[in-house]
Every structure is written in C-alpha cells, then in structure tokens.
Amino acid sequence: MSSNPPTANEIAVPFEMNAEPANRRPSRLPADWNISSRPRTGISRLIPRSMRMPSVKYQRGDKVMGRWPGSSLYYEVKVQGFDITSQLYTVIYKDGTELELKEPDIKNFSGFQTRSRSRSRSRSPGRRRSRSRSPGRTTRRSSSRTAAVAAAAVTESLLSSNKDTKLEDRLGALQQTMAAENNSNNKHEENDMANKVNEKAEAEMEAESERNQGRYNLRRRKDDGGAKAAAIVAEQQEKEVIKEAAPPAATLATPLDFGGKIGAYLWLLFLPSWVLFLVFQVNLEDPSLLNFPPPLPPLEAFWDVKALGFVILWILFQALLYVLPVGKLSEGMPLRSGERLKYRTNGFFAIMVSAVAVAVAVHQGVDLTYIHSHFLQLAVASFMISVLLSVYLYARSRYAAPEQLAQGGNSGNVVYDFFKGHELNPRIKDFDLKFFCEMRPGLIGWCLINFALALAEMKLHHLDAPSYSMILVNVFQLLYVVDGLWNEEAILTTMDLMHDGFGFMLAFGDLVWVPFTYTLQAYYLVSHPNSLSLPVVGAIVTLKLLGFYIFRKSNSEKNAFRRDPSDPQLSHLKTIPTATGKSLLVSGWWGVVRHPNYLGDLMMALAWSLPCGFSHLLPWYYMIYFIILLVHRDSRDMRDCRRKYGSAWDEYCRTVRYRIIPRVY
Template sequence: MDRLRVPCTKELEFGGVLGAALLILLMPTTVFYLLLTCRTEQASLLNFFPALPMLRSLWDPQDFVLVVAWIALQALLYVLPMGKITEGITLRDKSRLQYRISGSYSLGVTALVVGASLAAGLRLSYVYDHFLQMAFSASLVAFGLSIFLYLKALLAPETALAPGGNSGNPIYDFFMGHELNPRIGTFDLKYFCELRPGLLGWALINMAMLVKETELRGNPSLAMILVNAFQLLYVVDAFWHEEAILTTMDITHDGFGFMLAFGDLTWVPFLYSLQAYFLVTHPQKLSLPMTGGIILLNGLGYTIFRGANSQKNTFRRNPADPKVAGLRTIPTATGRRLLVSGWWGFVRHPNYLGDLIMAFAWSLPCGLTHILPYFYVLYFAVLLIHREARDEHQCLRKYGLAWQEYCRRVPYRIFPYLY
C-alpha cells in the first residue's frame, strides 16, 4: 500500500507558506476593498482607504441565514435523484468516483423558485441593499467550511490526500486543500461548490442589480442588459457542459481548501458580478454601433471558448468521433495523444483566449472612464497565465518529449503571435 501513498508536496506554489498566508488575508480584503470602492462616486482604485463600515454593521443574522439557505437549497437540489451518474478520472488507487450530472436541472428549478418568489412579492433589490452584509456572511461560511475541510483531511487516508496540498505545513495545506475529493457519504463537497452556489449566485446577483437599476431609473439600461445576458450565457453554458468539469485541474489535481472554498462561495458571486454592481451607481449609455461591436466581440470569445472546449472533450471521450477523427495528433509514452491541429493547433490554450475575450466584452458596457469594472479582465489574465504555467509544468512532467514536440509545433501559449 505504500506505493499508493500521495508523496509529500515538494514544489510549493503561490509563494509557498508566506504566499499562502498572505492570500488568506488578501482575498477577503480585495473583495471588500472593491465592493466599497464601487459604491463611491469616483469609483477610483487609487482610493486605497475607502470609508470602512463598522464591523458590527457587516454582521446581519438575517443575511447570514439567507446565504446559508441559498447554499442549502442548492445542496438539496444536488442530492435529488435528477440527471445521470457518470465517473470521474481514475484515482491513484485505481478507483473512480461517481458524480451526479444534474446542474441543468438545478438551474431550471432555481429559476422556477426565483420566479415564483418574485411573483409572490420578493424584493430582489434587497440583495443590492445588503450586498456587503451578504458578502461578509459568505466569507464566514467559506472560512468555516475551510476549517472543517482541513480538520476532516487530518482523518482521511493517505490515498485521499491532494498531491498539491500535502506539504506538511498546516497554513499551506489549509490554503491549497489537504484532501483531494472530500465527501460526506456520496456528497462531494468540492464538486458541489465548484458550480452550484457560486455560479448560480452570480447570475442571481446580476438579476438583483438589474432590478435595483429599474427601481432607480424606471427601466434597465442597455449596458446592464448586456452584462446580464453575456454572463447568464456563460453560467448556462457551464451547467449545460457540466460533465467537462471532471477533467479540469480544480477537480483532478487541486485539493479542496480555502483557495477554492472562498473562491467558489465568495469571490465568484460577489466579484464576478462587479460590472452589474458598478452600473447601478455609475450608469452608462451605449450607442447602437458600440452595442453591436460588443455583442460581436462576446460572440467571438464564446465561439473560441466553446469550440476549443468541445473539441477537447469530444477527443478525450472518443478520439474516433467523426468531429475530431481527422485532427493531427502527437503520440505520448502514456498512450494518450496530444491534439496538434484544430483549435489546439492555433494556440496551446485556446479556451483561455476565448475566456479573456469574453471577459473584456463583459467590461466594455461599463465604459472606458473607470478601470474598476475591468478588474475581472486583469485578474483573469493573471489567473489564466498562472494556470497556464501550472498546466505546462504538469504536462511536461507527464508527457516529456511529446510535450516538447507539441510546444515546438504550437509555439504560442494563449495569445497568437504575442504570448
């Protein structure tokens, strides 16, 4: 059984223990700094000391209950016998975990619940009025979950630990995630948090911002409609292709710790909705030509993003599928083949390129006078470049000479002719 033990993590990421400790503080600080700045008249990122609310004003028991109730609703929908059962990748002990693919059903039921609540008089703009309090409550839930995950991992078998979160340092492992696939029975905590409460929360928050703008000005602006439509498309796409998440780095390599827990429960819903939040207090007018250009740009990004991901997933499931059978490949020592044509012969990470183009299109409706709504683009560029470096390192270690040949034939990483 010793050979099945997860080796101790030697290569520490994110600046090691010190970097992990700083990020545990920096991530919540960034969320509240941006949300507080967004509500100021200038919305300037150079205002490093926005007026800080009293800590007791951030705590609202009712808002905490609402956040927990939202997560509980999604958890209930997750355990209902809807959708199909599929298997994840083969683990170190040669087992394969089963997952219920039912996100689209959860999306539909959630939409019905929200619609019925609105018809019954729910004031959705309450989310905007209590945005800071809800973000604070979500942060408390994320910290609490992270502590539970770390303590649970201490009792987990060696084979269940994450290859990237087994350093032996409690701060680093708390941040990275000590256990790879923490479960309570058949309830997979990481898989559940990866999509459901955060992404659906993001879409709901955007809708709340649209409702708030309508209350303030009589009707939603074209800019707000575009932001809602673009980001809702992204959320619906994620649930429609939910099964593809089982092959991502988050699921296959990273443990479930503070990095992903806070990211899923707080960072995604409360910062990814920053453009809609900005537009409530900083309305923008768009001309029809500008609107058309933004729609085309988002369409281009989505086409690249979806085309690349679909091509990769189709090839992984069945290389003989007529859609991908004609693509050129490079054989590897592991028995797998690397795509070297189609989208994956254009750049090494075409899905990242599409993601960044869409992110830019989401920010453009907010105008060009403030950089704050473009935080998502800047952050996402840093995130994807860092993730790309992690991908490259793992692929080189896994595929060796075949990966070197792939890099020679596809020299650009994300941006053609630039990077």
C-alpha cells in the same frame, strides 16, 4: 479551462489518453517506525526510521538501468537524486521524462548485461533443441528439481512483469502438467517435458514482453494506422496495469504553488481583504483609484443576521436540488486508486428550478433589491461559511486514507495544506462537497445577484426596463453560467476535480470570490450608468459570440479527446505521442494556440467590461485579473508538462508556437 468561471486551476493541455495511475495502500503500521522480524537490543529498537541514515546505493549522476513502471522493460536512466522520506530515486530517461523509482527497479549496467546474456543463451532456439531433443543426453540433476527451478524462475519472471490473472492461470496449468509428468520413471522423458514447458513459459514471457514493448516503448510511433491501433490497445490494457504502475500519493514530490508555505499565509489574508476593498470602492460616488483607500464603515455594518440566514437558506436550497434523483449520473475520471466516482450532473435543472423560484418570489412581493443594499453583509456571511467549511474539510482530511489525499495539498505544512486542500474528493456518503460548491451555490448565485442589481438600477433611476449596458452584462454572464451547467459533465476532466484538493482556496473561491467579484460590472452600473448606441451594442454582441464559439468549440474537442481518444469521430485529429503512452493534441483549435479556451474566455471577459465604458478602471478589474490568472496558469502548465513529457513537450511547443493569442503571446 473548464466551462466553470476561472476560479479553478486547470491544465488545458496536454490531454492524456490514459488515466492517472493507481495508488497502493501502505501498511497500517506507522511509517515512521522500523518494525523488523529480527529482534533488536538496546535503544535501537526505539529509534524511529526517520532518525536513521538510510544507505543510498546510487548517487546523483549515476547512469543505470531503470524499469519502466508496469512493465519488465529496462531503459538507460540518469539518477537525479534520492528522497530520504519516500525512499525513492528520481531518475530521468533519455527523452527527458522524469519518474520516481524504487531501488529494486534500478539495476547496474554490469549486472543487467550479465543477466541479459544469460537470458539470450537460454532462449537460443538451437540450444533449446539440442538439450531437449538429444536422446542420449543425461543430467546429474533430477528432472523434478530441474522442473521445480524452471517453474520458480518462470513464475517469478511472469508475475513481476505483470499481475495479469490470465497469465497466472496459464502458468499454473503448466506447473500442474510438469508435476504430473515428473511421476514418470523415464528420466529422458522428464527432462524433455521440463524443457518443453520451459520453452512454452519462455514464449509466454516473450509475448508479454512484446506487449509491454508496444505499450511502453520510448520511441515515438509513426502517425499512421498503427498509432490508432496502439492507442486502442493501450486503452484496453489500462485497467490491467493501473494499480501496478502507481506510486503512493505521499511519495509524489509536487512543487508548491502560490508562493509555497509563506505564500499561503499571505493569500489567507489578502483574498478576503481584496473582496472587501472592491465592495468599499465600488460603493463610492467616485470610485476612482485616486480616492484610495476607501473609508471603512462602522463594525456593525459588517454583520446582519438576516443576511446570514439568507446565505444559509440559499445553500441548503441548492443542496436539495443537487441530491434529487434528476439528471444524468456521470462517471468521473479514474483516480490514482483506479476508482471512478459518480456525480449527479443536474446543474441545468438546478438553475431552471432556481429561476422559477426567484420569479415566484418576485411575484409574491419579495424585494430582491435587498441584495444590493446588503451586499457587504452578504459577502461577510459567505466568507464566514467558507471559513467554517474549510476548517471542517481539513479536520476530516486528517483521518482520510493516503490514497484519498491530494498530491498538491500534502506538503506536511498545516497552513499550506489548509489553504490548498488536503483531501482530494471529500464526500458525505454520495454528496460530493467539492463538486457541489464548484458548480452550484456560487455560480447560480452569481446570476441571482446580477438580476437583483438590474432591479436595483430600475428602482434607483426610476426605469421601466434595465439599461442596454445592464442587459448586456446580465445576458452575457447568464449565458456563460448556463453553458457551464448545460455542459456540467465537462468539469469532471478539469484540474479542479482531478488534482486539486478541496480547501480554503476553492471554498472561498466558489462561495465568495465568484458571486461577489464577478458581479462587479453589474454593481458598478447601478450607480454609474453608461448609455450605449445600437451599433456599439451590435459590435459588443459580435465579440461575445465569437469568443463564446472559440471557448465552447475548443473545450468540446478537449473533453471528447480526454474521455475517448480512440473515438472514430476524432480520427482526423493530429497528436504527438509521449514516452508515457499518452498523447498531446495538436489539431483543431489546439493547433492554433496552446490554450484556445483561454483565448475565448478573454474575448468574453472583454465583452463583459466594454458596456461599463472607460470612465473608471474598477469595472475593468475582472479583465486585468483574468489576464494575470491565465498567465500564471500557463506558467504552471509549462513547468509541469515539461517535467512530465520531456522531449515530447518540447516538440509540442515547436509545433504550436503561441500560448494564448495568435502571433502575440
């Protein structure tokens, strides 16, 4: 859970020590056509690759040796299946980790064992000494050819294991030494030099293999000082292999969320309808569910040009504050390409300036109760803007590079990708559209609407000050938003920013769902006041503060660990290492439940609803919705993390038994 309102989908645990792997750019030629250097005759030249039946070398259930990405190490794996489109094999390692490998990275047991024995004989110290140091030993093969073959073998082995430029430089120096020595007339000296170079090259290979073994070893490291050292080494080597280990974005098979392709159609219809239902229902004199369905107003009541202009002006004002060179320029998490985007994190500055602007407007006589009387029209205008923005986002994503697409919104189905978000980080130059909408117009607009509803309550009931219930709702939700904007940098590590594409789901959630459903408690209190005694006020405040402490403390631990797991200040935290070289945090609040930030969020949601009393179910909508949302998020976490981390995730679940509420769930 991030510090922003729960419209976004994020995975709270596990916390990854390394960045997401990079992405290789595919060929510029269309992937659907088979372009070969060998001339073809007849109609076969015009048959697209997708229509030909590819040969599948390994079948489901075969046990083979699979190369661990980014290293030269092979482990026993079991073939789970073959994707014809991506030409990748899905394999599972002994610890349960699933990965997708290309055919060259998979070898049969027989061929692998033969090469292993051959390699072990060549590395035998005794044999190397006998061949290189025997003065009477001769060979029929010329030393230059022997050296060339050795150099070629060493070059191929070293470059395939790692693209490290320092190794290439050292290898080049060895080859130059060999070429210079080959000019000697003494064949014994040539042969001796070639074998010496072979030994040096093999030593380089062994050292490189040991480094990779330490980093990609599937065995768990002990929880001692060596684990910390390994974490530091892994972080330092992250940039060296991040591009080597990354599969293309299009080849990653990501399960479809929210009911898949059919669910996308239903959500596109349900979400706007549900917002309208809430607005109609809360306007009733008796908003009981027994009065369902609420009467529909005339069509002209849905539209107001002034309301559209107000929404556009508000968004432009927030965009202006966003682009001002004020505040910290933060660096996001590494993308699949290895790039780190820059973000202007000045949200707290934006809400402070907005508060001053609203105060000046009220002082100048601007009647903000217009927001209460035109709530429906403002919601419809925001919905129209979110739809237009979503259409623009999908249209521009059709021209985005493959590595810029979101894995979850790259299904190939237009409606699903439009709903989920096709492009990961759409930007207009340095203006990040997703980051802006996530934290600015809707979130700060939520506070503006709450303030306007407090003024409407005073005006309607002729009060000199808002009621205790209205004050609690306003202050609690304002604290939530201000805290999120103060810690705005934390959102850069959430699932919304790192994995989810920007499409209708997030655009509608940011611009419509947050400002026009999260304000439901304040809207309800305008027409249905609820008096509170001072002891009840104190109890609700205590609940809110406790929930806020758990929420903020757990999020701080999570974000600090994600950004720098080797930080000495985090040395006391306990972790469970995984086969992928990343770790799961099982200390602090994350050792109590798997989602302590969700627990804090639920406690704060309860504090928001209690001031509205128990006369109607409607003001408890947020609490009910939030429970459903968090249970859904938890199920996504369990599915994705078990597939990604295998047996390490099972151990994590045994260590931290409860998901959200200790001893309950």
